[in-house]
Amino acid sequence: MNNSEVILNNEDVVKMLDSLLREPAPFWNEFYTDREKKIPFFLNLPDENLVNYFEKGLLKPGKVLELGSGPGRNALYLARQGCEVDAVDLSQEAIQWGKERALENKLNVHFINNDIFNMEVKEGSYDLVYDSGCFHHIAPHRRMSYIDLLHKAIKPNGFFSLICFVAGGRLGGSEISDWEVYRLRSLNGGLGYTEERLKTIFKDFQLVEMRKMEVLDEESSLFGYPDLWTVLFKKVSL
Numbered sequence: 001m002n003n004s005e006v007i008l009n010n011e012d013v014v015k016m017l018d019s020l021l022r023e024p025a026p027f028w029n030e031f032y033t034d035r036e037k038k039i040p041f042f043l044n045l046p047d048e049n050l051v052n053y054f055e056k057g058l059l060k061p062g063k064v065l066e067l068g069s070g071p072g073r074n075a076l077y078l079a080r081q082g083c084e085v086d087a088v089d090l091s092q093e094a095i096q097w098g099k100e101r102a103l104e105n106k107l108n109v110h111f112i113n114n115d116i117f118n119m120e121v122k123e124g125s126y127d128l129v130y131d132s133g134c135f136h137h138i139a140p141h142r143r144m145s146y147i148d149l150l151h152k153a154i155k156p157n158g159f160f161s162l163i164c165f166v167a168g169g170r171l172g173g174s175e176i177s178d179w180e181v182y183r184l185r186s187l188n189g190g191l192g193y194t195e196e197r198l199k200t201i202f203k204d205f206q207l208v209e210m211r212k213m214e215v216l217d218e219e220s221s222l223f224g225y226p227d228l229w230t231v232l233f234k235k236v237s238l
């Protein structure tokens, strides 16, 4: 009998469910090896909604944690606005690319190569947690830990902002149920969400703004693609 395959607690269940799905680090490392690939988010452009939050004064410079930052296009924008940024990604390739970009742009971003579920977070230490495109790659059984992480990391009255696939959208956004993920042993490229689903999942946060990302042309200095939800939540004390 394999002693490492014994289920004694909830953590063991989570690990067992992880093992049914693709290992994320090798996949994402391979994904970032060719930096010339025509991937929209490989361009060093910040999300249009993020720029809009700062322009409207909804967000102000502060301490930021970016989850699944990739090579840091939003982290670099946030640093340019005067934020102190911790940018986490499990891909070593992405983190290396991000560090090079920060150096080229003379910006200070603290890039961290880790899984968001393994890192140490100090209680109530961030004004903003930002996630552009990571959450929809998180398996359903990890969602509770994701929400716990938000509650732990964000200060009272701090913010959480999310960009994720619209269900059945043009960029992705699979419409399979949570249970189907485990029957198929796949997230089918990333889970799609409806407005109602997101409101239910993040019900403990106060909704500030939720809309689809504005679609921008190729000449734009901002990132704007179709069928992505852009959401800003506030952490209110219960």
Ligand SMILES: C[S@@+](CC[C@H](N)C(=O)[O-])C[C@H]1O[C@@H](n2cnc3c(N)ncnc32)[C@H](O)[C@@H]1O
Pocket (backbone or CB within 6 Å): 024, 028, 041, 042, 067, 068, 069, 070, 071, 072, 073, 074, 088, 089, 090, 091, 094, 114, 115, 116, 117, 131, 132, 133, 134, 137, 138
């Ligand atoms: C679609 S990419 C988005 C990258 C970046 N946010 C952007 O928009 O340019 C998703 C990123 O999430 C990262 N990721 C996925 N699961 C993660 C986890 N559990 N911990 C840390 N990073 C993760 C991947 O390595 C990848 O870089």
